[in-house]
Amino acid sequence: MKVTIFGAGAIGSHVAARLASRGRSEVSVIARGPQLEAIRARGITVEAPDATFTAHPRAEQDPAALGPQDAVIVTVKAPAVTGVAEAIGPLLGPETPVVFVINGIPWWWGENLTSLDPGGVARARIGLPRTIGGVVWSACTVTEPGVVRVQSAANRVIFGELDNRMSPRLQALADALEGPGMGGVATTDIRTAIWTKLLNNLTNGPICLLTRQDMKTTFSDPAVLAAAKAVMHEGLAIAAALGHPVPGDPEAQILRSVALAHKPSILQDLEAGRSLEFEALLSVPLQLAREAGVATPTFELLVSLARQAARFG
Known part of the structure; x- marks a missing residue:
């Protein structure tokens, strides 16, 4: 092959x-x-x-x-x-x-x-x-x-x-x-698999763009971790509204992910001066949420802040 x-x-x-x-x-x-x-x-x-x-x-x-x-x-x-x-x-x-x-x-x-x-x-x-x-x-x-x-x-x-x-x-x-x-x-069921992974991107990507730190450092703050969990639940609601409910225990998955001293790819790209996957990771999921009538106040706020951080950082 x-x-x-x-x-x-x-x-x-x-x-x-x-x-x-x-x-x-x-x-x-x-x-x-x-x-x-x-x-x-x-x-x-x-x-x-x-x-x-x-x-x-x-x-x-x-x-x-x-x-x-x-x-x-x-x-x-x-x-x-x-x-x-x-x-x-x-x-x-x-x-x-x-x-x-x-x-x-x-x-x-x-x-x-x-x-x-x-x-x-x-x-x-x-x-x-x-x-x-x-x-x-x-x-x-x-x-x-x-x-x-x-x-x-x-x-x-x-x-x-x-x-x-x-x-x-x-x-x-x-x-x-x-x-x-x-x-x-x-x-x-590739679309559900995509949303299962996307939950991680939604929770850690915009927040780490703001902190400029790896996930373990960023989410050691309980208030920041609470914001990530709020985004996760909003992401779950988007996926369910689109007909792709995420199975299993997404919160446990997120907690395992944020325990890594690893910078999300979108932050790696920012620091290396590469183009960001902003549309695919953040803007389009937000567009899909609006089209599905799903309220995402925490996610929307973080995307707006992350966009400014990426533009001026």
Whole structure:
């Protein structure tokens, strides 16, 4: 199975290294700059709770150097989706699926969410039939080019068809990734999986943008933790109103997450001067809440404050 990871940030590098270490797939990455050069020279080193190891996927900047793949896993930030759609063509054979493992509400969620796919480029050039939804659970950071530090122990990528069927291509992707340190999961309810992960982004993203601190430091203050729990309950109400009620014990999940001395990806992006996933993580969920008639006073306040903090910080 020939698999290309399009985007070699923290998540993309972690997924690529795990896939390559399984030995079941021919793994390549699309990267650029110092990350590209480091992967070519030394591979990807993962420093994780379960193991420290180095994998050596092929690394290219130009998709045309790789040719058609059996699957492409896109792990760029949401604002980069248009660029991926414009460049991905050489990787696509007639049946190549494209998995979007991206934080927040994805571009394919609804035609009215035009801010997530400006000009409809992804919808036109990739299309819904090829598209598979994805959710990743992994707290990781690129500490230097070619090196990823992973703080979470229960890492996994969830794959789901947009129509919620269980398909052979879905199971093949999950099987290719399954193994020690990171699981591959095929689901028949990808939208609920997205909202389950999004709850974390809603609770820690805007608050950590304001504090400029990691989650453990930020939420050690009981008043701040109470605000995060309030946002979590508002997020649960949005998900339920959209028909995707989150199962299990979301509060326990949030408490495990905020115990990590890890900076959310949106804060990492701000500090690195990269584009923020503000639309997908914060603005669009707020838009969906308003359309569904769900009151979100705490979340709305924090999004407004976070927008100012990101603009002037």
